[in-house]
Amino acid sequence: MQVFATFENNAFLELAISKLEEKGIQRKCIFAVPLDKRQDERKIVDTLHRSDGTTFVDIGMALATAFAVIGASIGFILTWGPIYWGLIGAVVGFIIGFIIRLFTELVLKKKKRRLKGKHAEVILIIECQESTVEFVEHVLWSHYALGVAKVK
Structure with missing residues (x-):
C-alpha cells in the first residue's frame, strides 16, 4: 500500500521519517518530494476563466x-x-x-x-504493508501532516 502525506518543510517532517525508520520501514520505501514555490506574482485582473472574488467596481x-x-x-x-x-x-x-x-x-x-497560510511544501510517499498503514497514518498525523491519503 502507498500512503501519501503533505508537510511543511520543517523538523516535524524529519522526525516523522526517523520514527518510521525506527519502526522498520526501510529508507528505500520512503520518498520525499519538495515542491517549488510560486515565483511570479498573482494576477490582479480577473479573466473569463479565473476569478479571485475581488472586484474593482x-x-x-x-x-x-x-x-x-x-x-x-x-x-x-x-x-x-x-x-x-x-x-x-x-x-x-x-x-x-x-x-x-x-x-x-x-x-x-x-x-x-501572495499565497497565505500553511502551504504543502513536501510530499511524502511511503510504501508499506497493509498491516502497518494505521501506524504510519498515526505517525504522520502526530507529526503535523497537512494531509494524508492512502492508496491500495
Missing part, C-alpha cells in the same frame, strides 16, 4: 450613485440641469471609487495577494 458603483444624487440635486440650481449634472456626478463618483479600489488592491493588499 463595488466602491465605484456606490460612489457613482451617491454623486449622481448629489449632482442631480445641485443640478436644479446650475445651468445644465439635473440630468446632466447627475450623469457627471455618476461618472466622477465611479472614477473616484475605481481609483480608491485600485489603490487598496495595488498598495494596501499587496502582501495579502
Whole structure:
C-alpha cells in the first residue's frame, strides 16, 4: 500500500521519517518530494476563466450613485440641469471609487495577494504493508501532516 502525506518543510517532517525508520520501514520505501514555490506574482485582473472574488467596481458603483444624487440635486440650481449634472456626478463618483479600489488592491493588499497560510511544501510517499498503514497514518498525523491519503 502507498500512503501519501503533505508537510511543511520543517523538523516535524524529519522526525516523522526517523520514527518510521525506527519502526522498520526501510529508507528505500520512503520518498520525499519538495515542491517549488510560486515565483511570479498573482494576477490582479480577473479573466473569463479565473476569478479571485475581488472586484474593482463595488466602491465605484456606490460612489457613482451617491454623486449622481448629489449632482442631480445641485443640478436644479446650475445651468445644465439635473440630468446632466447627475450623469457627471455618476461618472466622477465611479472614477473616484475605481481609483480608491485600485489603490487598496495595488498598495494596501499587496502582501495579502501572495499565497497565505500553511502551504504543502513536501510530499511524502511511503510504501508499506497493509498491516502497518494505521501506524504510519498515526505517525504522520502526530507529526503535523497537512494531509494524508492512502492508496491500495
